[in-house]
Amino acid sequence: MNKTMKLSCCAMLACASLAVTASAKAATEDDKKFLAMASQSDQNEMALSKLAETKTANPAVKAFATKMITEHTKMSASLKPFAEARGLTPAMGPDADHQKELD
Secondary structure: OOOHHHHHHHHHHHHHHHHOOOOOOOOOOOHHHHHHHHHHHHHHHHHHHHHHHHHHHOOHHHHHHHHHHHHHHHHHHHHHHHHOOOOOOOOOOOOOOHHHHHO
């Protein structure tokens, strides 16, 4: 149940990151913080989903994990130009807490 809750929370964060559109401009520090958080959230979600995809025997879980990987890969690609334009380096993997959970 704990992992399901974490995946649900990550999915909700990812949905929040969908609010960023192609015409959005991160002009404030809050916007930069959001871009950094969304980028990291995508990486965390992809790492957890890849683990779920490889470890599960449940076809529904596997399908959901695959969908999450696809969607978060697209989201990361769409956020990358905005982050780079603001001098932010997009996250390249899970953060320390999520990596610890993965290990």
